[in-house]
Structure formats: structure tokens, C-alpha cells
Amino acid sequence: MRRTRNLSRFETTTAAVDPISELPDSILVHILSLLGIEDAVRTQVLSKRWRFLWTFLPSLVFYYYESDDDRCEGEDFRLARNTEFVTFVEKTLFASNCKLKKFEVDFYYGPRFALNVDSWTRFAVGKGVEELDLQLCPDATDTEYELPQLLYDNSWFKELRFSHCRVIPEGNAAWYSLKKLSIGHVEFSNDVIERVLTGSPVLETLTLESCQGFSRLAVTNSCVKKLILINFHDDWDESDDSGLEISAPYLLSLEMSGSLGCNCRFTNISSLVDAVFNCNIECFEEDNDYERIRNIVVVFLASLVHVKNLTLGTWAIEVLSIMEANGLSCPLLNCKCLTLDTKIDKNVLPGIANVLNSTPNVEALIMTWSSSSPWLAGMLLDYNEEQYWTSQNWTYECLALHLKNVTIRDDLMYHCDSNFFSFIQFLLRNARVLQKMVISTPSSPSDAQLKEYFKAAKKLLSFPRASTDAAVIFC
């Protein structure tokens, strides 16, 4: 019977043998694909066996970030570095010997590279690329790259991401396989975004980051299930407060983060199941601005009344805090799962009380830690935070009847203070049907952190529980 060579035994007996080079090409290319492109290309010098292996990489990802040392050098040096990077991208890309799955490039773009980027995209498209990512932050000049027309008509694309580009399609886009589209720092008109969406019939996820120029976003494709909106800034025009109008009747999931420079209204989001409201709305330095903000938040939350899983960020909870202090309730919400993405501090306690009061059906409460800076610094709420939860005899419908699970995630336990503990104590004392409170254990903590963690855990376990079935689980 023919025996396969046992390579490990070989290695110990004959040092000359080269087991890694005997692995089949497919495995070696797989290993190279797990390296950064520079590391992968460098293996060509190991031996002749490795000379062309990297040219079979299906994904080519190029990043160029200036180091601090680079930044201290003069303009000429930086221009030269940028040019060297472009040469590297060009040589590596054009040496590719296989169908490309992914091509990504992220560098400081200047107009002198327009022809280079044109030729890269043309080459990648010719190789049947399915995932194209162009992050072209402009260098000293302000001229942005204009997407070539050939990119608008491509049925291979499954994922397309670009930022800092000019988007001027001559006709409708024709992206018949496109599932994910992510656009950053692009200004486009209502008409252009409409033509892009019309040409993407199977699109599932749309991300718009720091885009501007449009006032209407009608996502009527029934495939689009997820919309992520990060920062939106209208051209500053205070007389026109029309803001952004979003209609997406088939959308299941909406995430909003960053800052919104204008009002944002939803005309139809009737299918929505998940919503993340983790953005803030820019304020003017005017005394009556709080009222404007409050109105926007109330209208915004009211449009999320039917959402099942709702996440609220620090800023939204802070607005609800001021409302609570003024005796104004949060709109009634039907969510079953509520996530509070915030630090538990003085600015948010009344807001949490406000939202618990308006979410009678909540069965699961998730707490995650957000480091966002306090917005309310200038208008601190005046109350005794130590006794906030004990001083008042509220009854919350969700705590009395529905809340079964509480999850404390991430490194929240590292940041726990008396406000955190009194809130947990309050929950355990009032959640009558609670089944479990799950607290994630920190990943790879230091000894000191672990000590703190055990101390906190001991304290949590000592709190009385209204539900005899409630288990506190550390996992």
C-alpha cells in the first residue's frame, strides 16, 4: 500500500525539504489571501515556486495611509510617495492572472491620477470584478474623481462602494446583480439618486454616508431591506426647512447615526422591523432651539411606533431626559426589544425612565456602551441622581408584565458606577416576570479589570429580585 509522506516526520529528518512549497497552489493562494497585499507580493522573492502565486489572488485590496513621519515631510515628498503607491497598485493589478472578485483602493486622490484610476477600473471590470471599492479622499487639490460611464452599466457588480467621486450617469444605472451599494461624500441630485435606484433592481442594502444635495429618497425597490444613513448635511439654508424626505415602504431595517444637519421625515416606512436611532440633529446656538429639536425627535419617534426592535443612542435619550424634566412623554412605542446604546449617567436617567414608560410591550432590554460625548453639558438637569430610581414610586407596564430578558453587552461593566448599579437594582426589584439577566464577560481582561469585574458581579448578585425565576448569568 502506498503511503502518503508524513511531512512532519520529513521535516525533522531532512531539514532540506520544503514542505510549505509542496502545498497545492490553491492552499498557498488561500494563505496569501489572508495577508495584506504588500506581504503577499513580497513572498515572490522566497523562491521561484512563489514567483507568480500572488498573481492568482482573487481579491486585491490596496490601502495607503500616510504615517506620521510622512506627514512631517514636505509636499514634494508626499507627492512622490503617492506616485509610488499608484505605481505599485498599477503593477500589481495589471499582473493579475485570474478572475477578480474584489478590487479595492483607498488613497489620497489627485486629478493627476485620473487616467490611472480610469485604467484600473477598466481593467477590474474586464476581469469580471464583483466587488469594487474606490475610496478616493482628495489630496491637496479639491478635484474629485468622476466615475467613468462604463461603470454605470455592469451586471457583474454585487457590491459597489465609492466615496469622494462625482456621480454623473448619462442614463439610468444598469446594475442588475448589485446587492450592496455604499456611497460616501458624494453630492447628487434627486434625479441622479432616482436613476441609480431604478437601475439596481435587486439591491438589498443601501448606505449613504455624508452625502448631500438631495431632498427626496424614494426607495421603492421591493428588494431593498436595509438603509444606513450616516451624517446628512443639507446646504445651509435656514429659510428652507424641508429637509430630507424618505419613503421606503419595503424597508425592514433602518440605521441612522452621525449627525443630521436638517430635518428628516419618513412618509412611508410601514414594513420597518428594526430601527437604530443613534444620530443627533445639529443645534443652532439659539435659546428656542430645544423646542425645534424636541419636535423633530417626537415626530421621528412617532414614525417608529410599529418597529419591533428599537435602538436609541445617547443623544435621543438625552432629549427624552429634558422632555421628562418638562413633563412631556415620549410617544408610545410598540417595540418588543429595546436597546439603549448609552453610558448610564445623570443626563440619561430621566430619558430612560421616559422611554420605559412609553414602551409597555418590551420583553427584552439590551444595554450597550456608547462613548458619545455629552450634549447636555451646558444644561445639566437638576436632580439627585443617587436616589433617582428609589425616590419615585413608578410602575411600568413593561416591567410588571413583559420584560423577560435583560442583556448587558460589551465592556459596559468596565464603566459601571453608582448610576449603573442603581439602575440595575431598580430593574431587578421591579421586573416581575424577568427570566434572565445576561452579562457578557469581558474578553481578555487584565488582572485589575478582572478584579473590578468580580467585585461588580458580587454586588449585582446581592440585589433583591422581584421575579423568583430570575437568573443572573455571566457568560
Next chain:
Amino acid sequence: MASSIENNNEKLTLKSSDGEEFLVEKHVALQSTLLQNMLDSDCSSADVIPLPKIDARTLALVLGYCKKHADASSSKQGELNSFDSEFLKDMDMGALFNLVLAANFMEIKGLLDIAAQKIADTIKDKPHQEVREIFHVENDYTPEEEAAVREENRWAFEGFP
């Protein structure tokens, strides 16, 4: 024949290149796409499935991995991750190469990925001279050829001797 498989169903026997037999529960074997396809197409009616490319020591490791992953519920991802990193810790390169070959042959994607990642981590950020030493790669370039290859992609060699 089909009925006989169903009877002694939940187990099957794998035979390593050096003749050792391993009795394996079916749900554990299903971690391997190769074995799954064999079971689906009924090729497994034979009592023993020979794996002529995998020695006993490697096969035992592979099956240990499969058992852990088959038995763990999906909710225990954290536990599986720490098992995975422990699993390859302190493994010598020879055993790792055998493992990556076995995972490739038996089509066990998770195992192939972690083993390949471990090899990649060894190459990462190291000068090629050191990589050559670690893996005993014999340099068959002449000095002139090597210099020419380096020159072609100067950017990638920046900061390396």
C-alpha cells in the same frame, strides 16, 4: 443497502493512510463536505471509508475538531473561538501542514481557514529571509534574479532588509 446504512446509521468508519480505523458519529462526519457528499450520494455503503491521504495522527486531530464543532450549539461561538485558538497553539509546522492538507481534502472549511490563518500569521510582517528560515524554503534565485524581482515591486519591500 440503504436500509443497512440507516440501521447502523449514526456511525461510520474512516480508515487512515496508515491503516488505523476510526469509528465516527455521523453528525460529526457531516462537518466534512467530502463525507457529506459521499453520504448523500450513497457512496458510503462500503463499511469503511478509506482516506488514503491522511495519516492517523492527523485524522485524530481533524476528528477532534469536527466533534467539538458538531456538538457545540451555535450560541457558544465564544467557546468555539477559544477552542479554535487553543487547538492550533504550540502545533509544529509539519503537523499544521498535514492538517491544512487534510482539511482541504476533506473540505472542512472552518478548519482550513484557521489552519491557513495560522500559517499566514507566521508570514505576516516578517522579512522574507526569516520566512525562508522558518519554512525551510530553498532559495533557487541567483542573487541577480532576486534583486530584479525585488526591484519590480519596490513598494512592497519598503522597510525590509
